[in-house]
Amino acid sequence: MKYVNEYRDPELGKKLLEKIKRDSHKHIRLMEFCGGHTVAIFKHGLRQLLPSNIEMLSGPGCPVCVTASTDLDRAIAMGKLPNVIITSFGDMVRVPGSSCSLQKAKAEGADVRIVYSAQDALKIAQENPKKSIIFIGIGFETTAPTIAASILQAEQEKIKNYYVLSLHKVCPPIMKAILDLGEVKLDGIICPGHVSAIIGARPYQFLPDDYHIACAISGFEPVDILLAVDSLVEQIESGQPRVDITYRRGVKEEGNEAALRLMEKVFEIGEADWRGIGIVPESGLKIRPEYEKFDAAKNFKVKIGPGREPKGCICGAVLRGVSTPLECKLFRVTCTPERPIGPCMVSSEGSCATYYEYGGRKTNR
Amino acid sequence: MCLAIPALIKSIDGQQAVADIEGVTRDISLQLTPEAKVGDYVLLHTGYAISVIDAEEAAETLKLLREMAEAG
Amino acid sequence: MHDLIESFLPELANPILDKLDDSAVFEASGRLAFTTDSYTVNPLFFPGGDIGRLAVCGTVNDLAMSGAKPLYLSLAFIIEEGLPVAELKKIIISIKKATEEASVKIVTGDTKVVNQGSADKIFINTAGVGIVPEGVDISAANARPGDKIIVSGNIGDHGVAVLSQREGLKFNTPVPSDCAPLNRLVADILATSKKIHCMRDPTRGGLATTLNDFAQQSNVGIRIIEDKIPVDKAVLAACELLGLDPLYIANEGKLAAAIAPEDAGLILATMKRNRYGGKAAIIGEVVEEHPGQVVMKTSLGASRIIDMPVGELLPRIC
Numbered sequence: 001m002k003y004v005n006e007y008r009d010p011e012l013g014k015k016l017l018e019k020i021k022r023d024s025h026k027h028i029r030l031m032e033f034c035g036g037h038t039v040a041i042f043k044h045g046l047r048q049l050l051p052s053n054i055e056m057l058s059g060p061g062c063p064v065c066v067t068a069s070t071d072l073d074r075a076i077a078m079g080k081l082p083n084v085i086i087t088s089f090g091d092m093v094r095v096p097g098s099s100c101s102l103q104k105a106k107a108e109g110a111d112v113r114i115v116y117s118a119q120d121a122l123k124i125a126q127e128n129p130k131k132s133i134i135f136i137g138i139g140f141e142t143t144a145p146t147i148a149a150s151i152l153q154a155e156q157e158k159i160k161n162y163y164v165l166s167l168h169k170v171c172p173p174i175m176k177a178i179l180d181l182g183e184v185k186l187d188g189i190i191c192p193g194h195v196s197a198i199i200g201a202r203p204y205q206f207l208p209d210d211y212h213i214a215c216a217i218s219g220f221e222p223v224d225i226l227l228a229v230d231s232l233v234e235q236i237e238s239g240q241p242r243v244d245i246t247y248r249r250g251v252k253e254e255g256n257e258a259a260l261r262l263m264e265k266v267f268e269i270g271e272a273d274w275r276g277i278g279i280v281p282e283s284g285l286k287i288r289p290e291y292e293k294f295d296a297a298k299n300f301k302v303k304i305g306p307g308r309e310p311k312g313c314i315c316g317a318v319l320r321g322v323s324t325p326l327e328c329k330l331f332r333v334t335c336t337p338e339r340p341i342g343p344c345m346v347s348s349e350g351s352c353a354t355y356y357e358y359g360g361r362k363t364n365r
Numbered sequence: 366m367c368l369a370i371p372a373l374i375k376s377i378d379g380q381q382a383v384a385d386i387e388g389v390t391r392d393i394s395l396q397l398t399p400e401a402k403v404g405d406y407v408l409l410h411t412g413y414a415i416s417v418i419d420a421e422e423a424a425e426t427l428k429l430l431r432e433m434a435e436a437g
Numbered sequence: 438m439h440d441l442i443e444s445f446l447p448e449l450a451n452p453i454l455d456k457l458d459d460s461a462v463f464e465a466s467g468r469l470a471f472t473t474d475s476y477t478v479n480p481l482f483f484p485g486g487d488i489g490r491l492a493v494c495g496t497v498n499d500l501a502m503s504g505a506k507p508l509y510l511s512l513a514f515i516i517e518e519g520l521p522v523a524e525l526k527k528i529i530i531s532i533k534k535a536t537e538e539a540s541v542k543i544v545t546g547d548t549k550v551v552n553q554g555s556a557d558k559i560f561i562n563t564a565g566v567g568i569v570p571e572g573v574d575i576s577a578a579n580a581r582p583g584d585k586i587i588v589s590g591n592i593g594d595h596g597v598a599v600l601s602q603r604e605g606l607k608f609n610t611p612v613p614s615d616c617a618p619l620n621r622l623v624a625d626i627l628a629t630s631k632k633i634h635c636m637r638d639p640t641r642g643g644l645a646t647t648l649n650d651f652a653q654q655s656n657v658g659i660r661i662i663e664d665k666i667p668v669d670k671a672v673l674a675a676c677e678l679l680g681l682d683p684l685y686i687a688n689e690g691k692l693a694a695a696i697a698p699e700d701a702g703l704i705l706a707t708m709k710r711n712r713y714g715g716k717a718a719i720i721g722e723v724v725e726e727h728p729g730q731v732v733m734k735t736s737l738g739a740s741r742i743i744d745m746p747v748g749e750l751l752p753r754i755c
Contacts, residue, residue, distance in 0.1 A: 001387055001674055003371035003406060003418055006427055013737045015434040036368060045739020087605070089411070115605035116679065117412025119394055124605070142369065146413040149396040194369045197408060197416040222737055223430065249423035250369075250408055256416055259397040348680070357744050368680045387674035388611040409678070 003249060007221030013044075016226035021051045024233040029055045029185060031321055033175065034192035035062030035349035036220055042358035044222040050229065057184065058354075060174060060277065060319040061192055063138045063167075064091045064347035068273035069307035071167050072097035075136050077302035078165065079110035084300070085128060086112045087121035088136040095346045098308040102136075118150035125154070125162040134296045137166045142194040144168040144285055145259035148266035151287070151294045165296035166287050169272045171195050172203040173283035179211055184321045188214035188232035190225065193247045198263075200255025201243045208241035219247035266291055275309075275343055276316025315342035318351050325352040332356065369410035371418055374403050384409055445529040449536070453509070453544040461544035463509065465568060470505035472496060473564035480602045481524065481558055485594075485613025486689070488561055489531035494618045494689060496565040497539045498638045501620040502692065504575045504627060505567030507539060512546040512563055517556040528559070539618035541565070572631045579634035580655035584723040585701040589622065589692045589708055590615070590716035592644050593672040596686035600679065608678065612671045617690030622711045629707040632697035639693050642746045643685040647693045648731045649745050651723075655695075659731045661721030661743070685746045695723055 032038055038058045041047060047056055060066050076097055079086040086102060093102040093114060106112035111131075115121050118135060125133040137147045147164055154162040171192060178184065191204055196217045207213045214235035218228030227246045235241050245251050263285075272284025287295040309316075312330050317323040325331045325344065335341040337353055344350035372384035377395065384393045384407070391412070395401050398414040407414035446454070453461045476492045493510065500507040512532065516525065536543060591612075598614035600606055619638065626633065635655065639647040644666075652659045668683050676683050690713055696704055701719060708714030721733075731743040 001371065001670070001677065002373075003423060004677070006423075008736055010736045010738065012430050012434055016430075019433065043735070043741065044737050045735050045741050046737075048739045049737065113605050116608075117394075119392075119412050120605045120607070142410055142415060145397050145415070146394075146411055149394060149413060153394075153396070194408065194410060194415065197369070227426075227430070248426050249418050249420075250416055252416075252419075256397060258399055259415060262397065358741055368677075370674070370677045386671075386678060388671040389608055389674045389678065391608040391678075 004221060007219065007223040009223060012223050013226055016223065016230055017049055020054070020226065020230050020233055023230070023237060024051060024054060026236065027053045027055070028187040028233070028236050029057060030188045030190060030229065030232055031057045031059045031184070031186050032190040033059040033061040033171070034190075034195070035065070035347065036194070037061075037190055037192070037218065037225065038351060038354050039349045040220045040222065040225060042354050046222060046225060054229065054233070057186070057321040058318070058351045059321055060178065060274065061140070061171065062344070062347050062350050063140055063143070063169065064095055065315065065319060065343040065350045066169065066274045066276065067092070067095065067138055067167055067343065068275045069098045069309065070304060071273065073304040073307065074302060075165055076100050076102060076105045076110075077304055078134050078296060078300050079105050079112055081300060081302070083131045084111065085124060085131050085133045086110065086136065087115045087124055087133055088112065089138065090114045091347055092136055092138060094340065095343050096340060098305065118147050119153075122150055122154060122159060122162055125159050129161060132161050132163060132300075134163045134165055134300065137164045137168050139168055140171050140192070140195050141198045141263070144267060145198055145256075145263045148262040151266050151291055152262065154294060155291070163294055163296035163299055164287065166267070166285055168267070168285040169274065169283055170269070170285065172206070174274060174277070174280055175207065177277065177280045177283070178320055181320065186213055187236050188216070188241075190228050190232070191215050191217040191243070193217060193219045193224070193250060196245070196247070196251045196255070198256050198259045201245050201251070201253050204243045208243060212241055214241035215243040217243065217245045217247050217251050219250060276319040310341045313342040315344045315352070318344050325355040328352070369408040369415055371406050372409040374401055374405050374407060377401070377403055382414070384414070448529050448533045449543045451542045451544065453542065454546070461509065463544065465508065465566065468569040470500050470503045470567045470569050471564070472499040473562065474499060475560060475562040477557065477560050478599060479557060480599070481528070483602045483614055484598045484610060486616035487528060487531050488559065489528035490535045490616050491689060492561040492563045493532055493535035493539060493541070494616050495640070496563040497541055497618045497620055500565050500567035501623040502575070502636050502638055503569055504573035504623065504633065504636070505569045506624065507541045507565055507567040507620050509542055509544045510536070510563050510565045512543045513561065514548045515556050515560040516548065516550045517558050518550055518553045520558050525559070535618065539620055570627065573627060573633070575633055575636050577635050577637065577650050577654040580651050580657050580695040580723045581634065582657055582723050582725045583698050584634055584695040585698050585719050586648065586659060586661060586721040586723065587694050587696055587701065587705060587708070587717060587719050588644065588667065589619070589714045591667045591669045591672065592639070592688055592691060593668055593676065593683035593686040595689040596643070597672050597675045601675070606679070608675065610671060610675055612669050615688060615690035617713050619690065619692055619713055622692070622708065622713050625707050625711050626704055629703050630697070630700035632700050633694055634697065635695040636692055639688050639691060641687050643683070643687060644693055645684040645731070645743050646746055648743065651695055652731050653729045655723075656728045658724040658727040658729070659721060660724050660734065661731065662734050663736055665718055665720045667716045667718050684743060698722070
């Protein structure tokens with residue numbers, strides 16, 4: 001595949017590793033913010049290959065993992081309403097809310113359909129005019145513009161039975177929130193490549209400026225990630241942190257202005273409830289009043305109980321980078337991908353699922 | 366953060382396009398990348414192109430990488 | 438009901454079935470292999486196949502994986518009221534073609550029609566009987582250190598073909614399902630060498646599940662090399678698109694085996710000469726270390742554990 005295989009070249013990967021080993025002297029802690037990076041790092045065995053003075057921590061960049069129980073409960077409750085079709089990305093359907101999951105609700109009779117794209121949900125809305133199609137909107141700034149686009153398309157094509165439950169969140173505020181918690185001391189952050197394709201590099205500037213943290217915006221192939229680590233090592237060793245775009249083919253300094261405009265048009269910033277972390281101000285996207293008629297939260301009132309987190313689950317600590325799944329008493333014992341207890345195990349790119357699938361048996365840092 | 370894969374734009378019809386990845390094709394939206402042209406590669410995320418891949422930058426990155434590999 | 442049965446009997450006609458007795462009665466001697474499976478695939482029709490072809494090949498292959506020569510199948514339908522007759526006819530023709538290709542006969546069957554909502558269009562059950570030749574002892578518990586791991590061709594074709602037709606995911610794949618009867622391939626292999634220790638068709642859960650079964654039931658380690666695993670680039674692309682791993686995707690016309698190393702080269706050559714083994718490849722070996730675990734060497738040279746699949750494979754966005 002073009003623009004993929006070249007960045008899986010083992011020779012280039014090996015050379016980058018050698019360079020990193022040569023140039024890296026300090027003991028440093030890097031966080032890969034994004035779940036997609038966690039998966040890629042494990043899949044290609046990069047943790048094993050990096051020198052031992054580079055410690056890698058996984059961050060909360062898994063939109064599935066950080067969806068609050070109550071938000072999920074709300075989606076499930078909507079699914080149980082008559083004449084409602086819930087459409088969702090595949091990642092969400094097995095995540096346990098307080099007592100149920102979308103998949104379980106489906107087994108109990110709710111109409112829940114997995115879609116690859118918001119456009120597929122629009123199609124379902126057009127084919128089922130007597131039903132209400134509610135799309136569960138999860139994802140960060142990579143996905144939010146696509147949902148905004150789908151709402152604008154619904155408006156243009158006069159699709160009146162399409163709704164979005166916006167559970168979208170944004171990245172830079174949560175990065176700040178985690179750092180302000182003071183639980184983790186980081187030297188560098190591997191910044192999410194596709195979020196950055198939309199938002200560009202500027203929103204991360206506060207990290208080197210206010211926190212003296214090195215940043216590298218990375219792609220998802222092994223060579224991309226090693227290039228980012230190499231940049232972070234250079235920045236940290238020289239004591240000159242900045243925001244470096246190493247994913248140059250995908251990310252522009254200013255981001256994708258058309259996408260940002262669409263997002264601005266449909267969404268406004270509000271607070272969001274991050275599972276395992278709590279309410280973080282200005283970190284979520286709400287549908288603007290002008291597009292209220294597409295807002296599932298405004299159009300479908302459901303009653304839900306208080307959210308419940310499973311006892312013993314430390315997903316919160318894992319998401320904040322404070323603990324690894326290996327330190328969880330439930331990991332592999334009662335919490336497995338077949339019977340997940342917390343969101344980090346259900347989401348295919350949650351830390352726990354990743355550790356489980358790719359070798360969490362041995363200690364993997 | 367999310368899964369986006371490079372895809373080739375084969376044809377465009379208004380705001381929709383046909384994307385091709387090694388022979389796998391799908392209808393996608395160009396609402397976020399109105400500037401995309403036939404023959405461009407885009408990053409495809411959940412059926413929407415989120416960015417047009419900068420071929421020059423890609424070539425430049427690879428060139429630098431290969432130079433580094435030779436020097437090292 | 439009678440009409441339905443009457444309408445498809447001519448397609449599948451053979452002396453035993455034509456008798457329409459309550460049981461099929463036939464002679465068979467030797468070690469018998471016996472298997473059953475039910476088929477509930479959705480959608481019913483996909484590039485390269487349909488539920489009918491699947492129902493025949495799946496059961497023929499289960500027999501073949503024990504080294505058996507498949508002889509007879511039973512065929513039972515549970516049909517949801519309202520299934521278009523044209524679709525049923527298509528499925529039956531497909532079944533007929535598959536039985537002809539596999540040289541097996543359907544000797545007994547049953548049809549039930551249930552109310553709308555009690556079944557999803559059509560479910561098919563097939564059971565099969567075959568004879569295992571002398572000297573053949575294939576079991577997932579027979580792998581030993583030193584054995585080579587071989588696959589008969591590209592992995593992931595079937596699962597991707599089926600997914601491409603699912604509502605909500607629709608895409609076009611140039612690679613059809615690999616659904617095929619493998620009994621001739623297995624017969625060719627056994628004619629070359631009987632030193633086949635383990636053999637299975639990696640259906641649900643993919644190659645990863647099959648290799649884990651071998652490792653766990655034989656209590657051995659398995660090491661495979663990522664670069665040697667044959668995957669069609671379009672299948673790889675579809676997997677990248679959906680965030681899936683080809684190692685976990687179903688195959689319906691492939692086999693994976695653990696074979697004695699001294700015969701590996703010969704067996705590989707034999708497989709490549711068969712129409713369903715053209716892309717066969719040796720992808721790894723059985724080792725003493727890490728018993729029960731499958732470990733893969735990645736392109737970059739790191740090792741990664743390939744575990745059993747984690748629940749149902751769901752396309753992901755992240």
